[in-house]
Amino acid sequence: MAAPSGADGDGPAPGVDAGWLRAMADEVRSFDRSSTAERVAELLRHRVIEGDLAPGSRLSEEQLVDVLHVSRNTLREAFRLLTHEGLLVHRLHRGVFVPELDEDDLVDLYRLRRTIECDVVRRLGVLDPVRLRPLHGDVAAGEDAARRGDWVAVGTANMRFHQHLVALAGSRRIDETAARLLAELRLAFHAVDAPQRLHEPYVSRNRALLDLLADGESERAAKELEDYLHDSEAELLAAFRDRPRRTP
Amino acid sequence: MAAPSGADGDGPAPGVDAGWLRAMADEVRSFDRSSTAERVAELLRHRVIEGDLAPGSRLSEEQLVDVLHVSRNTLREAFRLLTHEGLLVHRLHRGVFVPELDEDDLVDLYRLRRTIECDVVRRLGVLDPVRLRPLHGDVAAGEDAARRGDWVAVGTANMRFHQHLVALAGSRRIDETAARLLAELRLAFHAVDAPQRLHEPYVSRNRALLDLLADGESERAAKELEDYLHDSEAELLAAFRDRPRRTP
DNA sequence: ACCTAGACAGTTGTTGAACGATCCGACAAG
DNA sequence: CTTGTCGGATCGTTCAACAACTGTCTAGGT
Numbered sequence: 222m223a224a225p226s227g228a229d230g231d232g233p234a235p236g237v238d239a240g241w242l243r244a245m246a247d248e249v250r251s252f253d254r255s256s257t258a259e260r261v262a263e264l265l266r267h268r269v270i271e272g273d274l275a276p277g278s279r280l281s282e283e284q285l286v287d288v289l290h291v292s293r294n295t296l297r298e299a300f301r302l303l304t305h306e307g308l309l310v311h312r313l314h315r316g317v318f319v320p321e322l323d324e325d326d327l328v329d330l331y332r333l334r335r336t337i338e339c340d341v342v343r344r345l346g347v348l349d350p351v352r353l354r355p356l357h358g359d360v361a362a363g364e365d366a367a368r369r370g371d372w373v374a375v376g377t378a379n380m381r382f383h384q385h386l387v388a389l390a391g392s393r394r395i396d397e398t399a400a401r402l403l404a405e406l407r408l409a410f411h412a413v414d415a416p417q418r419l420h421e422p423y424v425s426r427n428r429a430l431l432d433l434l435a436d437g438e439s440e441r442a443a444k445e446l447e448d449y450l451h452d453s454e455a456e457l458l459a460a461f462r463d464r465p466r467r468t469p
Numbered sequence: 470m471a472a473p474s475g476a477d478g479d480g481p482a483p484g485v486d487a488g489w490l491r492a493m494a495d496e497v498r499s500f501d502r503s504s505t506a507e508r509v510a511e512l513l514r515h516r517v518i519e520g521d522l523a524p525g526s527r528l529s530e531e532q533l534v535d536v537l538h539v540s541r542n543t544l545r546e547a548f549r550l551l552t553h554e555g556l557l558v559h560r561l562h563r564g565v566f567v568p569e570l571d572e573d574d575l576v577d578l579y580r581l582r583r584t585i586e587c588d589v590v591r592r593l594g595v596l597d598p599v600r601l602r603p604l605h606g607d608v609a610a611g612e613d614a615a616r617r618g619d620w621v622a623v624g625t626a627n628m629r630f631h632q633h634l635v636a637l638a639g640s641r642r643i644d645e646t647a648a649r650l651l652a653e654l655r656l657a658f659h660a661v662d663a664p665q666r667l668h669e670p671y672v673s674r675n676r677a678l679l680d681l682l683a684d685g686e687s688e689r690a691a692k693e694l695e696d697y698l699h700d701s702e703a704e705l706l707a708a709f710r711d712r713p714r715r716t717p
Numbered sequence: 718a719c720c721t722a723g724a725c726a727g728t729t730g731t732t733g734a735a736c737g738a739t740c741c742g743a744c745a746a747g
Numbered sequence: 748c749t750t751g752t753c754g755g756a757t758c759g760t761t762c763a764a765c766a767a768c769t770g771t772c773t774a775g776g777t
Contacts, residue, residue, distance in 0.1 A: 256759070257760070291761085292760060293729095294760070295759085298549060301549045301550065301553075302553070305550070305553040313729085313730085315768085315769065315770095329640050329641055329642050330642065332640045333640060336584065336585060336588040337584060340584040340588045344584075394578065395580065395581050504730070506731090529757085530757080539732085540731060541758095545759095561739085562738075562739045563739090564758065
């Protein structure tokens with residue numbers, strides 16, 4: 222990534238390290254590059270992902286306008302954003318709701334998840350150990366949380382692990398797809414509400430997976446991940462069937 | 470997928486074929502079940518996908534409000550929809566533009582494309598020949614268009630073929646992901662504008678791929694598709710580098 | 718008692734106008 | 748040639764109002 226000074230043609234800037242410029246540009250972008258609608262969306266996103274809003278509940282425009290002090294149009298733009306991430310569903314003339322996933326949705330989510338994650342892992346060649354650092358951090362965080370018995374934190378670390386895993390592919394669009402996917406999956410976990418049962422078995426399996434990756438055993442890692450995800454899906458489906466229901 | 474009559478609890482309807490009901494429901498939905506914003510989005514989507522709007526061009530709110538006879542807020546909602554499909558890009562305080570994809574985008578698109586399509590094909594077991602009918606139709610349409618020298622139609626048939634291909638996985642979310650992907654790819658094809666070079670080689674390869682699928686040779690089909698997509702990517706990148714530029 | 722039609726209240730869908738904020742190009746000053 | 752300033756154009760957001768739709772409740776018929 223050395224800076225050939227004529228690459229863009231607009232910066233003479235002799236002797237300036239391009240790294241600084243890129244970093245600064247990103248920083249500026251993160252400062253300002255959010256509209257009100259996006260900030261509102263970010264706020265609601267957290268509420269939904271953290272499980273503060275029960276699946277099936279309606280998000281009233283009128284009510285949220287009062288609470289958030291934004292106009293209806295702005296709020297509606299935020300709704301659109303989240304709708305396209307699968308975190309809200311929009312029913313015409315009825316409003317937006319937190320989705321209630323059914324078994325078919327769970328199967329569908331895991332179908333896509335296996336496709337993406339396993340394929341990403343399978344295609345990994347040998348890779349710089351530095352790139353595995355975030356994964357080591359996530360595994361360690363998961364193990365730590367498990368020792369404390371904080372199963373929600375284990376789940377969070379788990380999600381981060383998988384997000385960082387697909388990030389190894391180095392593809393923006395794969396990252397975005399995985400992000401949507403995992404966000405929807407969190408919805409399912411909250412609907413079930415059995416965090417220990419769902420997350421505990423995978424702290425050690427994450428570690429094992431990471432070891433395989435560190436050894437460059439892509440193919441075996443992909444196979445292990447395949448089983449891993451099948452087991453996870455089965456566990457989630459089983460938990461889903463015994464979940465406590467509101468209206469039986 | 471038989472309809473257990475107690476599933477939803479609201480339809481007694483004894484002895485009624487569920488197929489009729491589903492078809493009718495879908496039809497009704499397509500009548501009314503679209504807001505103005507969605508109809509506007511649909512309209513713009515076609516414009517962009519068909520290449521009527523040049524990459525890089527700005528879509529003026531004021532101008533489109535006059536032409537389409539909708540309010541600015543509604544138009545902006547349509548913009549949001551398309552932005553999240555990757556068919557428009559939104560720059561804060563500057564408006565929405567038709568994206569100008571660069572080489573990195575093309576590589577990224579093909580990266581995700583290989584992941585999805587190859588993995589879908591690899592996981593296909595033996596399947597009912599009936600499910601391959603849409604694919605046969607697309608291949609035939611492509612061959613027909615190629616005989617006529619209508620390379621744009623060849624490209625369209627090609628896209629349909631791949632959409633139907635991933636549909637074999639039977640996953641709603643995979644379908645949606647692939648749809649976004651292919652829509653963005655059409656953007657790239659239009660930016661290059663060398664339809665024969667880009668599409669002609671693949672009419673026969675589609676046929677070959679389909680034959681492998683019909684024989685249940687999932688693994689070999691996946692391998693062939695892998696090469697296929699690598700070649701397609703290389704061809705597109707090459708064409709992209711010699712493309713005619715507006716402002717050199 | 719049961720079912721249907723119609724009126725009602727509550728929300729959402731859409732509009733149009735307004736004001737402030739921001740970007741961009743042009744022009745002047747150093 | 749770079750830096751500061753200005754103004755036009757466009758976007759971001761808000762507000763108020765009305766139209767359209769949904770679910771519910773009631774009245775009336777059988």
